[in-house]
Amino acid sequence: xxxxxxxxxxxxxxxxxxxxxxxxxxxxxxxxxxxxxxxxxxxxxxxxxxxxxxxxxxxxxxxxxxxxxxxxxxxxxxxxxxxxxxxxxxxxxxxxxxxxxxxxxxxxxxxxxxxxxxxxxxxxxxxxxxxxxxxxxxxxxxxxxxxxxxxxxxxxxxxxxxxxxxxxxxxxxxxxxxxxxxxxxxxxxxxxxxxxxxxxxxxxxxxxxxxxxxxxxxxxxxxxxxxxxxxxxxxxxxxxxxxxxxxxxxxxxxxxxxxxxxxxxxxxxxxxxxxxxxxxxxxxxxxxxxxxxxxxxxxxxxxxxxxxxxxxxxxxxxxxxxxxxxxxxxxxxxxxxxxxxxxxxxxxxxxxxxxxxxxxxxxxxxxxxxxxxxxxxxxxxxxxxxxxxxxxxxxxxxx
Amino acid sequence: xxxxxxxxxxxxxxxxxxxxxxxxxxxxxxxxxxxxxxxxxxxxxxxxxxxxxxxxxxxxxxxxxxxxxxxxxxxxxxxxxxxx
Numbered sequence: 001x002x003x004x005x006x007x008x009x010x011x012x013x014x015x016x017x018x019x020x021x022x023x024x025x026x027x028x029x030x031x032x033x034x035x036x037x038x039x040x041x042x043x044x045x046x047x048x049x050x051x052x053x054x055x056x057x058x059x060x061x062x063x064x065x066x067x068x069x070x071x072x073x074x075x076x077x078x079x080x081x082x083x084x085x086x087x088x089x090x091x092x093x094x095x096x097x098x099x100x101x102x103x104x105x106x107x108x109x110x111x112x113x114x115x116x117x118x119x120x121x122x123x124x125x126x127x128x129x130x131x132x133x134x135x136x137x138x139x140x141x142x143x144x145x146x147x148x149x150x151x152x153x154x155x156x157x158x159x160x161x162x163x164x165x166x167x168x169x170x171x172x173x174x175x176x177x178x179x180x181x182x183x184x185x186x187x188x189x190x191x192x193x194x195x196x197x198x199x200x201x202x203x204x205x206x207x208x209x210x211x212x213x214x215x216x217x218x219x220x221x222x223x224x225x226x227x228x229x230x231x232x233x234x235x236x237x238x239x240x241x242x243x244x245x246x247x248x249x250x251x252x253x254x255x256x257x258x259x260x261x262x263x264x265x266x267x268x269x270x271x272x273x274x275x276x277x278x279x280x281x282x283x284x285x286x287x288x289x290x291x292x293x294x295x296x297x298x299x300x301x302x303x304x305x306x307x308x309x310x311x312x313x314x315x316x317x318x319x320x321x322x323x324x325x326x327x328x329x330x331x332x333x334x335x336x337x338x339x340x341x342x343x344x345x346x347x348x349x350x351x352x353x354x355x356x357x358x359x360x361x362x363x364x365x366x367x368x369x370x371x372x373x374x375x376x377x378x379x380x381x382x383x384x385x386x387x388x389x390x391x392x393x394x395x396x397x398x399x
Numbered sequence: 400x401x402x403x404x405x406x407x408x409x410x411x412x413x414x415x416x417x418x419x420x421x422x423x424x425x426x427x428x429x430x431x432x433x434x435x436x437x438x439x440x441x442x443x444x445x446x447x448x449x450x451x452x453x454x455x456x457x458x459x460x461x462x463x464x465x466x467x468x469x470x471x472x473x474x475x476x477x478x479x480x481x482x483x
Contacts, residue, residue, distance in 0.1 A: 023449070023452075023453060100449075100475075104471065104474050104475070105449045105474070105475045106474055106475055107447055107473075107474050107475030107476065109419065109421060109447055109448070109475070110419060111419055111420075111421065112401055112419075114401055115421065167423075170423065170424065170427065171427045173401075173424075174420065174424040174427045174428045175427065175428070175431055176400055177400060177401050177402060177403050177428065178403060178427075178428040178430075178431035178432050178435075179431055180400065180402065180403070181403050181405050181415070181431075181432060181435060182405075182435075183405065183407070183413055183435055183436060183437070183440070186405040186406055186407040186413055187406060187407065188406065188407050188408075189406025189407065189408065189414060190406075190408070191408050191414055191443065192414065192416070192443070192445055192472055192476075192478060193472070194470065194472045194473070195472060195473035195474070195476075198473070198474045200474050241449075244449065244450045244453070246422075246450070249422070249423065249450075252423070253423075257426075313421050313422070325449070325475075326475070327421060329421055
């Protein structure tokens with residue numbers, strides 16, 4: 001019996017405490033993300049979330065009798081439950097909700113109107129940023145570099161200064177409030193009490209069962225790929241929620257706090273992913289997948305997106321994932337992002353990638369061969385790493 | 400301007416309630432807050448964004464504070480004890 005108690009303790013320690021009660025180390029999140037992205041690409045497609053959200057926006061306009069096409073040709077307008085790409089987003093939302101409840105981290109996080117106004121402006125910036133830069137931070141930077149699209153590295157020129165500007169705004173806002181704190185004049189109050197154990201883990205398990213049921217439902221409807229992408233999405237959701245791998249923060253902190261730890265792990269993640277993507281693509285498997293048009297719009301759109309993602313409190317995936325953690329700011333940002341990107345065809349008159357605004361897609365693999373293409377990506381990753389370390393070095397000098 | 404709610408719990412012991420301030424606000428605020436705190440005083444920082452229990456102690460430790468305790472006090476809420 002004692003032996004079985006030990007087995008029980010061991011399972012609880014590994015599968016409950018270390019997975020759900022403690023945050024995952026960043027490296028674990030970065031590695032899991034890279035491999036999951038390679039596997040999902042091999043299975044169907046790579047990770048990106050904003051084109052689906054943009055389509056949802058267009059879909060809502062059409063429900064209101066405003067005829068508008070979805071901005072991204074890769075995600076055409078159709079009812080959401082019939083859209084295979086949206087399964088990733090639904091999976092992320094459900095996976096994050098499950099993880100957040102199991103780990104007792106869910107809360108409806110309300111703010112005052114200033115936070116909501118920032119979310120609205122940030123969401124609109126992201127909405128326009130995504131259709132101009134193509135597509136979001138995760139798709140256009142993270143996955144695009146892995147996919148050997150030259151547009152991927154170029155987005156940094158826009159995202160980094162944009163995130164810096166957004167970060168300055170956030171920092172100013174809170175520093176003003178913190179400077180106004182006067183400990184000597186603080187009224188007497190009672191310490192916050194610890195609340196008893198909550199029902200959250202049970203709700204989390206129920207969401208897990210719901211994910212399994214929806215997955216089985218699509219499977220029984222003869223749509224196994226819908227099931228697959230939903231489950232991949234849920235896994236991505238768990239990775240993001242547990243490891244706090246936030247791309248907006250990765251860009252923001254490089255220049256604001258001179259701390260590039262998070263971005264450095266993301267660069268390692270990209271390096272691993274690039275090898276996987278290059279192997280698949282070099283064998284003729286979807287060679288132009290996630291290779292996006294490149295031009296001045298990549299930088300300009302990246303700048304707008306960079307500002308937006310920081311003041312909205314997360315990049316495309318970030319706001320999607322935080323919406324499932326109860327952040328009201330993220331709900332507003334998702335709605336604003338959907339409705340602004342969803343109206344793009346009405347505003348611009350054409351779909352993303354077409355017309356005067358956009359350049360042509362450039363694949364490093366197709367142009368220079370897969371070996372040299374991969375080498376160039378690694379050179380970029382190394383240069384970015386050195387740049388970050390150089391920025392960090394100034395902080396150490398000051399101390 | 401939005402205010403950060405601050406209470407005095409006892410002599411040299413304060414509670415700063417930053418619940419409702421999403422990330423990265425607590426991390427950015429802690430530098431100013433620690434500067435205002437007198438040496439030897441304790442500040443219990445209440446936060447409700449899941450990154451703060453990791454981020455905030457890192458900033459405070461780099462400023463020479465000690466962090467004797469980080470506890471989850473409810474669903475999605477934490478108390479970070481900072482002593483200057």
